[in-house]
Amino acid sequence: MFPALGSAEAGSTIQLRGRCRIASLASVVGPMEGRGPLGEFFDLVTEDDLLGQSSWEKAEREMLLQSIRIACQKADLTPDDAQMLLAGDLLNQLITSGYAARSLDVPYLGLYSACATFVESLFLGAVLVEGGFCERVICATSSHHNTAERQYRLPTEFAAQRPPEAQWTVTGAAAFLLCDGGPTQAADEVQARVMAATMGRVVDYSVSDTYDLGSAMAPAAADTLIRHLSNTGQDPEDFDLILTGDLGKLGSRLTRQLIQKSRGIKLSRGNCWDAGRLIYSSEQKVQAGGSGCACQPVTFAGYIWKMAKELDLQQVLLLGTGALHSPVACQQGESIPAVAHAVELHFAGVQAGEKPSIT
């Protein structure tokens, strides 16, 4: 009934030559994420979830803009120095991204793969840089717990009880500045280059519970991960870290089971982490963990990037997972299709004195 996971015919892995470098990253989160275990690693923790705006939608837009400005500042640039802004979010018509782009003088391309949008933007940004089409590209995504809940499920004021499989949409935004060119001046500075990417096909295992997006996304995550490993001839152990986006507790467990049962591949908890499980503590009552377009990129831009030396990261796979959940389609009796995109990053400068070896 369901298509075989990881069939190699379903699109190949795209190899890049590492011309595209992550020049800088920024993470902005709300107060709840600031109180979580990764709180100290974020560039900006806002005092409240409104940021002085008249609506949560406007607050989310402000967060996205702040993350873009911080990422550019870190590289001594302004947003207008980029040739392209690739952005997306969870709100209908991508209003966070569209209205944020209005404040910038940068060509804007809207992208949508739900919570896998960040990895989609990283792939397309790398393609634009690697192919010589752009020198600098900004990739940016955001999500906000209160804007997402009222659009996808119930307004937060309604205070509906959340089942244990529900995930908590991260309030936050992240921006990555991608640049063309060689190593930065300081050889001991952490650097990362995009070396390969496997984009996901849409997989649907007939999950229709709009609270249980982890289960909806697990087959897509397994499919793309198997394809990436098989296409590149690698094992999970070849990666210092496989960071999934927001599978949460249940989705992570299902993904492990699907990969083991269908291909006999065992994922270790030592190098396979889920951003949705890292960002909140168990005391924060977020049920199965975090989710949202911001979950994976703020975790990466905050904790992972800043701890790259301590974690001795040389090779990292970012596996973004998105539930293409539509309230209208679900009301019409449809199930929730999902997609997962993978981008492989190679780090340099994580060991003291090491020279960047990727050219």
Place this chain on the structure above:
Amino acid sequence: MFPALGSAEAGSTIQLRGRCRIASLASVVGPMEGRGPLGEFFDLVTEDDLLGQSSWEKAEREMLLQSIRIACQKADLTPDDAQMLLAGDLLNQLITSGYAARSLDVPYLGLYSACATFVESLFLGAVLVEGGFCERVICATSSHHNTAERQYRLPTEFAAQRPPEAQWTVTGAAAFLLCDGGPTQAADEVQARVMAATMGRVVDYSVSDTYDLGSAMAPAAADTLIRHLSNTGQDPEDFDLILTGDLGKLGSRLTRQLIQKSRGIKLSRGNCWDAGRLIYSSEQKVQAGGSGCACQPVTFAGYIWKMAKELDLQQVLLLGTGALHSPVACQQGESIPAVAHAVELHFAGVQAGEKPSIT
């Protein structure tokens, strides 16, 4: 108050080398579009706007799938022979594209620039092919009058009176298959290659009437067109055709005025057409003309492509125009931002005996 139109700082024009060729195109439309002046040029005119489905949303999905299948059939391929599907539509979470992609074994990237989504997909598809990342890419977009009206304004069953500036969302879908490589076997076959692209920044002139999207889009259209002409050192007369997406009567007039007043550039009606004004006849009571993600691509894939020899088209600019209109944002007092993307195509084989000169 408003930013200057066409400022060159706002992102450059990206030059391509013509490695990306449009290998085949397909257009599928509903009965009303079939009765319009371009009816005979479409590949498929459906009998009704439900296509035997239980909802208009499912019918739109079916149209998108049919257009993808027809485009691939014309090139003696199946959709699974492509390495990437770039698709988008007007519905929240891009459900037409997401659910259509579920039926295909092709990696899927969701894109959204409202009615400029088609040109966004053509640009990114060309970049993937030109950069050597993919051999074959499918670009596909769709819209449906009844699904769009009930999401953005009022259900069609409500039979609200439409003001004269309103536009009629085209029911249809179009798919383009982009391929890497040299000229096709037959030198007298019409061929087109992507040679340059100018992506749009988001422009907002404070239009907030959700029926008057032509006025909202006109400044964005003017901005991108001026930038493309200025960056490439061309005049409007250098193009055999400038095809705008769906400005309609009012938006087309405003765009002409904005370009003339701000830059003294005069657009001629002889080579500057709007797909929204071509697709319906004045008897069809569509007020200011057609609109929607399908409007420009079905007009191009149907009429323009099939008449390329008769029209002697050598150089064509596709200027997609999108109103990033959100009902929620407008209810919160926001205006409607817009974006316009331009892709320049060079044709070969339009004159009998001519050899393709683009290599």
